[in-house]
Amino acid sequence: MIHKAWIPQIEQRLGLRLSELNGLEGANTLCQAMVSSIPFENLDVLSGVAINDETSHLYQKLILSCRGGVCFELNNLLFELLTHCGYRAYRVAARMFVEGELRDEANHIAIVIELDGCKYIADVGDARAMCQVIPMDGRLGFEHLGITHQIKPIGNDSYQLWLYDDNDDLPRYQFIDEPYQRIDFKDAIAFIEFDERSIFTKQWVVSILQGDTRIALSDEHIARTSSRGKTITPYHPSERSALLAELFGIIPD
Template sequence: MIHTSEQCDVAAYLNRIGYEGPLEPTLEVLKELQRLHVHAVPYENLDILAGIPLSLSVPELYHKIVTAGRGGYCFELNALFGWLLEQAGYEVTNYFGRFWKDEPVTPAKRRHHILHVVIDGKRYITDVGVGGAGPREPLELIEDAPQTQGDECYRLSKSAAYGWMLYEQKGEDWNPVFSFTEEPNLPEDFLTTSYWCEHAPDSPFNKTARVSIRTAEGRNTIDDREFRIYTKQGVHVFHPSSKQEYTEALARYFGIRLTGELPWLE
């Protein structure tokens, strides 16, 4: 359904993520917008599993994420977040990337959307579409400098083959998250890959539920039918025994309220 008659209201978007400060293109505002966004808007692929075609147009994304209170995956979340940043006065460039996290071999396809902004002459990447374990704040685009965010640490390195590579520290190891090159992309450049993610037989997005959101205590995730609630005390794992329990858990832990059929549970 096209929602072109619905006004894309910046104030309503800010209310959706809980931001109450001034909207100006500064680093501190960007940090707060990203931090609040990943705590309020879930990463999720449930429309893909339900066979509902995705749209990357801003009015459609606004209706889904702001009006309907849903989430999305990187092509949806970063497209709308990029629009918000542009409304705030940021200089935004769209980058295409390969997603390496938990991949046993080199990813064969670029299937991640990253946003690049320039603030006071310094360059940053900002991303609200990684999922519950992604960076909670922007990262300065500088080479091989550890950047700490709470109890997490990241660094960016240059790769001759894949451009910039983002790593996250796990113990003594640095594990790749995603890579990207600095070629600017138009919003339309992501349509073909998003369609592949929805429909291709070898796409990882149309097989099982993938849902995640950051919380004050840690993060909440769904992997297939398994819910994992991470807190400072540990991980609570459970499997809803019915569709009703599943939808109630979706609403409780992710703010996602679904009605109708849930075909991935059949």
């Protein structure tokens, strides 16, 4: 849970007032603030540091230390903030599509919000910087950076997140509308930390939303994506620490 003493630091980090968040607009405001303030990053996984999704640790790492994290960190913090603000929310486990193939086990967490009889997916733990919630009834969701988001019901309480742009239609992940507890993600966390199929143990994945541009750092380049297109800027590994600090506010340990 979110402790009262933490609220000033959380609000300063996110640039908002938690007490003012309510309804659909409040949920979108919180998602926008999180993907714009807290980067997605896998530095700990690359360094062999175990993921700790306990709320007190997330507060220390993501808020006080101005670090980022992977989905299990970012979306668990989102869940705690939503419930603190009075939202009805729960966690769901998702399987990612990789090169069109659906993973055979869950390796992602997303949050379901219930608002006025409707359900929405909130996900600030995706490196694509999903800055708004998406309705789960099949309606088209928000459009951002040239991509339109949609949750498709596919039967048996199962759903898929699809991404549409001018070039392609791609499924991002699939999930069952079934509440999970934080502890239920133990195996999913182990997957991204240790499984040979996990990209997070092999390459740098760091991203954040700055204005209307998503900035992403990989092993060899910086990608800047906006509605106007994408630019790629190579960098030398010796520049990485400075780029992490300059672009993402991350000071590696």
